Amino acid sequence: MIMTTMPTTSFKLPVLPFLLPVLAVACALPMLPAAEPVAVAVAAAPVDLKLPDPLVTLGGEKVTTKEAWEKTRRTEVLELFRKNIYGRAPVGRPEGLKFEVIDSAPDAMEGKATRKQVKISWHGPGGEGSLKLVLFIPNGLNKPAPCFLLICNRPAAANIDPTRAVKSPFWPAEQIVARGYAAAAFYNGDVAPDKHDEFKSGVFKAFDTAPRTGESWGTIAAWAWGASRALDYLVTDAGIDAKRVGVVGHSRGGKTALWAGAEDERFAMVVSNDSGSTGAALARGKTGEKIRDINRVFPHWFNGNYKAFADREDELPVDQHMLAALIAPRVLYIASATEDDWAHPKNEFLSGVYASPVYRLYGLEGLTGKTFPNPDAPVQGGGMGYHLRTGKHNLTEYDWGCFMDLAGREYKN
Ligand code: GTR
DSSP states (O other), X not given: OEEEEOOOEEEEGGGGGGGXXXXXXXXXXXXXXXXXXXXXXXOOOEEEEEEOOTTBOTTSOBOOSHHHIIIIIXXXXXXXXXXXXXXXXXXXXXXXXXEEEEEEEEEHHHHTEEEEEEEEEEEETTEEEEEEEEEEEETTOSSOEEEEEEEEOSOHHHHSOTTOSSOOTTSOHHHHHHTTOEEEEEEGGGTSOSSOSTTOSHHHHHHOOSOOOTTBOOHHHHHHHHHXXXXXXXXXXXXXXXXXXXXXXXXXXXXXXXXXHHHOTTOSEEEEESOOBTTTBOSTXXXXXXXXXXXXXOTTTSOGGGGGGTTOGGGOSOOHHHHHHTTTTSEEEEEEETTOTTTOHHHHHHHHHHHHHHHHTTTOOTTTTOOOOOTTOOEXXXXXXXXXXXXXXXXXXXXXXXXXXXXXXXXXX
């Protein structure tokens, strides 16, 4: 177990509600003079969240090298997540996966990008299916472009419009292209519907042959599988730098991006935006949405075994910092928003902090020693980024700008 100590930090008033227990302690502490009404310095009390240690194996051995992490502990942790939370995909890249470029326009975005739409289709014992990948590659780069792949969990026409007649800050493709990145996106509902229909449709219908068990995959894992199939295409496109494809998701999409990056190490960067419960946020000590809530409202997202952890967070053999650790040494961005108490920003930040010992095995600092930042003051470097945006649960141009800032500095290394 790790004794967690919340670093000394300062918070702006709008994020105070989730800090009430901390503030009880803070009231006894010296405060900044009243002349500074927006930022209140808070020295938080040490909190013992009893987090499982990512660097101690189930057999009790301490992991001190990246070789031991990769060979033993990483595999163990990944299995624990499959078994207890996200489930096990019955198939990886299926035989006969097909890519069809159904549209190609070299002068999209007023000549600034080449647009492609690619139908990625599969068939399995129970049926077939496909997703449509929308892709803009910057023109005139004279080298393959690094790429951001968005797992879009909002209506496709309003958010990832290939014609660009409708533009949404959720996927600011023009801004992404202007900074020299390819912008790719697919709609998660192409892979599996976001509803509990006993796993009778989408990829479940196509590939589930054995009777379902407590470990069978849920819908988050299915969407993550879809992201990997999109990547299967992207790595074949000469316009894309296959070693620099990041996967991005917001909220349920952010949970999916983390799981996609854990399962598929070809993703060079993982971006979790406001992913909250069973995404970036630690389950232990979490306020807002808890395991009981998420399983009740979204019974299809995770596997059957996860249901047993309602109100029993402490009994999980993992916590979400270990999911973050599975991304190491690749680039990880965790973003939160001040008005997103349901997701619990502080616990999203702490996942990055407590994943950092794994990053350190690779000589990367991650969020080691970092304090919870003020709103709109991103912390970036050492393979990781975190920010707390002012505002609501959403994915915005500000967030995208931060993701690209981190990619720019980390991809140079
Ligand atoms: C909420 C859910 C969150 C988050 C969000 C979203 O209803 O409680 O876990 O995933 O939906 O995806 O926007």
